[in-house]
Amino acid sequence: MVDYNQIESRLAALEKLPSLNSNSSIPKALEKAGFSRRDFMKWAGAMTAFLALPASFTPMVAKAAELADRLPVIWLHMAECTGCSESLLRSDTPTIDSLIFDYISLEYHETVMAAAGWQAEENLENAIEKYKSQYVLMVEGGIPCGDKEHYLTIGPHAKTGYELSKKASENAYAILAIGTCSSFGGIQAARPNPSNAQPLSKVTDKTVINVPGCPPSEKNIVGNVLQLLLFKELPALDVYNRPKWAYGLRIHDLCERRGHFDAGEFVQSFGDEGAKNGYCLYKVGCKGPYTFNNCSRERFNQHTSWPIQAGHGCIGCSEPNFWDNMGPFEEPLASHKFDTVFGLGADSVSDKIGIGVLTLTGVAIAAHAVIASMKKNEE
Numbered sequence: 325m326v327d328y329n330q331i332e333s334r335l336a337a338l339e340k341l342p343s344l345n346s347n348s349s350i351p352k353a354l355e356k357a358g359f360s361r362r363d364f365m366k367w368a369g370a371m372t373a374f375l376a377l378p379a380s381f382t383p384m385v386a387k388a389a390e391l392a393d394r395l396p397v398i399w400l401h402m403a404e405c406t407g408c409s410e411s412l413l414r415s416d417t418p419t420i421d422s423l424i425f426d427y428i429s430l431e432y433h434e435t436v437m438a439a440a441g442w443q444a445e446e447n448l449e450n451a452i453e454k455y456k457s458q459y460v461l462m463v464e465g466g467i468p469c470g471d472k473e474h475y476l477t478i479g480p481h482a483k484t485g486y487e488l489s490k491k492a493s494e495n496a497y498a499i500l501a502i503g504t505c506s507s508f509g510g511i512q513a514a515r516p517n518p519s520n521a522q523p524l525s526k527v528t529d530k531t532v533i534n535v536p537g538c539p540p541s542e543k544n545i546v547g548n549v550l551q552l553l554l555f556k557e558l559p560a561l562d563v564y565n566r567p568k569w570a571y572g573l574r575i576h577d578l579c580e581r582r583g584h585f586d587a588g589e590f591v592q593s594f595g596d597e598g599a600k601n602g603y604c605l606y607k608v609g610c611k612g613p614y615t616f617n618n619c620s621r622e623r624f625n626q627h628t629s630w631p632i633q634a635g636h637g638c639i640g641c642s643e644p645n646f647w648d649n650m651g652p653f654e655e656p657l658a659s660h661k662f663d664t665v666f667g668l669g670a671d672s673v674s675d676k677i678g679i680g681v682l683t684l685t686g687v688a689i690a691a692h693a694v695i696a697s698m699k700k701n702e703e
Contacts, residue, residue: 331384331554338391338553344429350390353427359420364389367420374547374618375559376569388553389420389546392428395553396459398451398492399433399502402485403476403512403521404465408503409435411539411624419626421542428549431459445479448488452495460552461496462545463489466505466512466521475519486527493528498552500533501525502545504641507534507566514647525565533558534565538641541622544570564644566616575612575638578620581605594654599635609654610637617642 343349354364368386372379399409412422413436430436431451432444439447451459467485468475476485493499501507501524512521525532535544548567551559559567576582584590585604592598592607606613615638623630632638640650650657 328381328384331381334554334556335384335387335391338394339387341394343393344396344431350393350424350427353423354420357423359423364420371543371547371550374543374569374621375551384554385550388550389424392424392549392553394429395549396429396431396451396455397433397462397549398431398448398455398459398496399462399464400485400489400492401434402463402465402467402489402506403519404503404505404510406435406464408464408537408539408545409433412542412545419542421546424546425542425549431455442480445481445483448492452492456495458497459495460498460500460549461492462500462502463492463506463524464502466509466519467524467527468512468519469522469526470520472518472520489524489527493524493530496530498533498558499524499528499530500535500545500548502535503540504536504538504646507536508564508644508646510538511647513645531558531561532565533561533567535570536564536566536642537617537619540642541619541624543622544618562616566642570618571616571642573616573618575615575617575620575632578618579612579632580620581632594635605632605635605637607656608637609639609652609656611640611643611646611650611653611657612638614650614657615640615643 365382365386368389369379369382371389372382372385375385377385401409412425432448434444437444437447465485467489469486473484473486477483478485478488504510505512505521506524509517509521509523512519513523523532523534525534533548535548537544544567547570548559551557551567551569559569562568562571564571576585579585581602581604584602585606589601589603590598590607591603591605594608604610610632612632619630619638620632623633637654639653640646643650
């Protein structure tokens with residue numbers, strides 16, 4: 325049950341706090357970028373729906389966004405490609421999400437800060453101490469651990485990524501693993517994992533909110549900040565600690581090609597007639613039926629498109645161990661074993677044990693694809 329009055333009191337208390345960014349404010353930044361109040365409220369309404377809140381909460385979501393610069397953020401880079409940061413910072417047409425993130429109080433972020441060397445290390449230590457138990461920690465990248473910990477060594481004092489992320493986690497108010505590398509280890513943790521890269525959750529005993537994706541959408545990042553501002557508590561999480569409001573549905577559930585899947589209309593090879601007609605990409609490797617994310621609603625590139633719309637199947641990048649379990653990326657999963665919530669090799673076994681058991685277990689995707697395709701050919 326959402327307590328409207330409690331949220332109002334929370335936002336009123338935040339409003340009395342001074343902005344941590346004295347040079348500007350989020351409302352001014354939005355105005356300067358050409359966003360009208362109407363644009364902002366439309367965005368707030370969409371974000372309210374994304375967070376699964378009643379429409380009446382739209383004004384409070386807007387207020388929380390305006391007050392986001394009261395929340396100090398420390399962003400650490402571990403073993404990664406910086407793609408998650410780039411997806412927010414390098415937009416040629418900045419969205420409201422990315423502008424809010426630009427003007428949030430980023431106390432430490434190696435990609436955008438001017439400091440380097442001793443000064444950078446001092447800035448991080450000062451931020452941790454100054455905002456102890458108040459800051460949100462965001463970590464991007466997998467973390468080498470154990471006897472391979474030294475594979476990631478940072479700064480003039482040669483501190484390891486493990487040391488830095490562990491200390492920052494101990495003093496954080498909330499912790500977010502940004503991207504699949506930080507959430508689940510990513511490509512660094514793929515077999516044979518030479519650096520013994522681990523997800524952030526292996527470094528701390530505190531609850532880590534996983535925001536996977538390669539990269540995750542900006543709304544999935546900003547939405548969690550708004551959640552903390554509104555409720556001062558973590559969102560509802562799934563079994564992999566992903567926010568349910570963002571990762572509660574499969575890609576398949578809202579896919580624009582779902583009708584073709586149900587009708588047995590499949591792309592058999594890239595460039596064929598089915599591909600030209602926008603048929604389902606399951607037979608050329610789409611992992612949408614096994615992947616939980618909101619890409620089909622949120623999209624990328626200023627919300628204009630996403631991989632399936634562009635003609636390539638989902639590769640399952642927001643799922644644990646997707647580099648090992650989802651490949652080859654352009655082949656369907658029915659032909660080999662992989663981990664699902666139903667156990668190892670559920671889809672592979674499904675073809676051997678019949679439609680009745682498939683229905684009972686809920687793993688009928690591969691069989692459905694075959695049967696629907698056969699019916700289509702008969703017609």
